[in-house]
Amino acid sequence: MSDNAERIRLFKVMVLARTCDDRMAKLKAQNEVAGSVFVGRGQEALSGAAGIQLRPGDVFAPLIRDQAGRFGYGETPLDVARTVLGRRTGPMRGRDGNVHRGDWGAGLLPMISHLGAMAAPVIGVLLSRRLTGKQKPGDLSVGIASIGDGGMNTGALHEAMNIAAVERLPFILLVADNQFAYSTTSDRTYACKHLVDRAIGYGVAGHRCDGTDADACLATVGAAVAAARAGKGPQLVVADLLRLAGHGTHDDASYVPEDVKSRFGDCLQMFERSLIQQGVLDAAAVAAIRDEARRQIEAAVEQARAEPQPEAATEDWSARCERDLVHVRSA
Amino acid sequence: MKYLEAIRLALAELLADDQRVFIYGQDIAGPFGGAFKATKGLSERFPGRVLNSPISEDAMTGLAIGAAMDGMRPIVEYQFADFASVAFNQLVNHAGSIFYRTGRPCPIVARLPVGGTPGGGPFHCQMPETWLSNHPGLVVVAPATVADAYFMLKDAVACRDPVAFLEHKYLYYHLEAEFDPRVAEHPGLGRAVVRRQGDDLTIVAYSGMVHHATAAAAVLESDHNISAEVVDLRCVRPLDEETILASLARTGRIIIASEGFPFGGPTAEVAALVAEKGFAYLDAPPVRLAARDTPIPFHPELFAEHHPDDQAIVQAALELAKY
Known part of the structure; x- marks a missing residue:
């Protein structure tokens, strides 16, 4: 089992993510958000376990339900609130919204919506590090891309995973098999026994864990990241869990049958219970963590609310960096 | 100098002058040197920087985007422009949108052998400029001369936006001209x-x-x-x-x-x-x-x-x- 400091760190990230997701969903209900809000309820253990393994210089391409991983890797609640509220001050400046946010310079890649499309760019960053001699043998910078059982079936994802294997890059594909691709059940999206079986086809190491068990996620993702850092090539981590919400706030997920719901617990509740039972945290400490999370999220929301929206009249409507292409010339 | 030789010379000089440049594509390395030989001899001269890829146009392009965002100047060779349709998503939705969405430039160069040759048929002769040029954020260039093949490729790498570089397959070997890059003048990339x-x-x-x-x-x-x-x-x-x-x-x-x-x-x-x-x-x-x-x-x-x-x-x- 991981050390308790790491477990507490994960728990805090999970609480912060759940609190943040709930607050953003409430902002949507209050009609303050354009478009949908996407929450990672039920996926915080896996996502957070990945995020807290990362260090500066690593690369993370989170997907739709990765608030915990984003916080674990250093995203601030303010960046979330600014993006969800479409503020000009945010990293996407109102030009993109909700989960499509990040910072290439910080190694937190802003996703495009096309599933599977962010894996190859992570691999490109890792190849760049190798080509420029920036990698330290045995202690490599790693890249993680998130995907779900739905996105696992895109050509983009297969192509990228194969290249990662061919180049033997320190890449971890983090798969949340959350039983539903939007509303479509897994039996309509893949036919292999378990998604981890694809590891052998790609020629990479495969790991499987219970995505509702935070300790299992820490151990499994930790082992995968350690193997990648050590130079053992790409790692496929597949966690079984259930999305405990709709695809977005617009979706009530009424298509999820009761018997499926009964098979999966809530990773956050179970982790809290386990930490209290083992005496790692007491009820007061948990309450303090929750209060601190609410305080941080509320402060971010209040600040973002007070900040300016983009304005069409002052918007810089240029999709190209080179404004005057007529004068672009090599040295 | 032939049109193709001008492209090869530009590639060689780009690799020699700029450590950020690497070339990624199918069959481009080793003695084979590409379906049209644009990279012949380059993998030997620049070890580890002219890399064969799997037949994965989408991921090749996504990889180039990631490398570019990490500071490199990747050049992707598609074996035929027709197959870049497989990479359409990464080219238009990703490379084309990054600057507007994030404020950071995405300097990739997509080398696309275009145009018809007798017997090439529906899938080895296409011109991709119409579908590539509709999306904001991409630059699409189509050199017609030996000098332009050389200079525009260098300018494309200097350009901080993603550039689709259309090389005409018929011109590769059929177009030849006196050309000395040391004395030739050339207009900027976007000039007709x-x-x-x-x-x-x-x-x-x-x-x-x-x-x-x-x-x-x-x-x-x-x-x-x-x-x-x-x-x-x-x-x-x-x-x-x-x-x-x-x-x-x-x-x-x-x-x-x-x-x-x-x-x-x-x-x-x-x-x-x-x-x-x-x-x-x-x-x-x-x-x-x-x-x-x-x-x-x-x-x-x-x-x-x-x-x-x-x-x-x-x-x-x-x-x-x-x-």
């Missing part, structure tokens, strides 16, 4: 140039069609006493509106010729440009010449009649001159 001056009408073309246009202009001069000006767009996205309109202002008549399909694309954009901004210069309606509106046929006889050539341009010019 007048290849031949004339007074009576303007023929706008790009890529391989420029050579049909200049051949047609020679026939018009010698056989019909018509003085045709040829404008080589060089860059089809964005368009150099100034050079096009200036030529039209001199001649009053315009033909826009392309090997691409007829619906939309640079010929339609130039026609729209002259209708909107050059209406007062027009002495006759603009004329568009494009390929037929079918997939590109395999059989050489059908292929030859699928796209405009010298004679088609001459015929159109004679009609236009009578208007």
Whole structure:
């Protein structure tokens, strides 16, 4: 089992993510958000376990339900609130919204919506590090891309995973098999026994864990990241869990049958219970963590609310960096 | 120097001069050196920087995007431009959107062997500029000369936006010119140039069609006493509106010729440009010449009649001159 400091760190990230997701969903209900809000309820253990393994210089391409991983890797609640509220001050400046946010310079890649499309760019960053001699043998910078059982079936994802294997890059594909691709059940999206079986086809190491068990996620993702850092090539981590919400706030997920719901617990509740039972945290400490999370999220929301929206009249409507292409010339 | 040799020379100098440059594509390394030999000898000269890829156009492009965002200047070679349709998502939705969405440039160069050759058929002859140029954020260039093949490739790598670099397959070995890069002058990447001056009408073309246009202009001069000006767009996205309109202002008549399909694309954009901004210069309606509106046929006889050539341009010019 991981050390308790790491477990507490994960728990805090999970609480912060759940609190943040709930607050953003409430902002949507209050009609303050354009478009949908996407929450990672039920996926915080896996996502957070990945995020807290990362260090500066690593690369993370989170997907739709990765608030915990984003916080674990250093995203601030303010960046979330600014993006969800479409503020000009945010990293996407109102030009993109909700989960499509990040910072290439910080190694937190802003996703495009096309599933599977962010894996190859992570691999490109890792190849760049190798080509420029920036990698330290045995202690490599790693890249993680998130995907779900739905996105696992895109050509983009297969192509990228194969290249990662061919180049033997320190890449971890983090798969949340959350039983539903939007509303479509897994039996309509893949036919292999378990998604981890694809590891052998790609020629990479495969790991499987219970995505509702935070300790299992820490151990499994930790082992995968350690193997990648050590130079053992790409790692496929597949966690079984259930999305405990709709695809977005617009979706009530009424298509999820009761018997499926009964098979999966809530990773956050179970982790809290386990930490209290083992005496790692007491009820007061948990309450303090929750209060601190609410305080941080509320402060971010209040600040973002007070900040300016983009304005069409002052918007810089240029999709190209080179404004005057007529004068672009090599040295 | 041949067109292909100019591309190879530019690639070699880019690799030698800039450690950020690497080339990624199918069959480009080793003694094979690419389907058209554009990279022959380069993997030996620059070990580890000319890398064979799997047949994975989408991920090849995504990889280049990631590397570019990490500070590299990747050049992706697609074996045929036709197969870049597989990479459409990464090219338009990802590379094309990054600067606007994030404020950070995404300097990748996509080398696309374009254009028809007899027997190539529907999937080895296509021109991708129409589908690539519709999306904001991409630069699309189409060099027609040996000097441009060399300079525009270097300029494409210097450009901080993603550039689709269209290399015409027929020109690879069939176009040869005296060329010394140490003394040659060249315009900026986005500038159209007048290849031949004339007074009576303007023929706008790009890529391989420029050579049909200049051949047609020679026939018009010698056989019909018509003085045709040829404008080589060089860059089809964005368009150099100034050079096009200036030529039209001199001649009053315009033909826009392309090997691409007829619906939309640079010929339609130039026609729209002259209708909107050059209406007062027009002495006759603009004329568009494009390929037929079918997939590109395999059989050489059908292929030859699928796209405009010298004679088609001459015929159109004679009609236009009578208007």
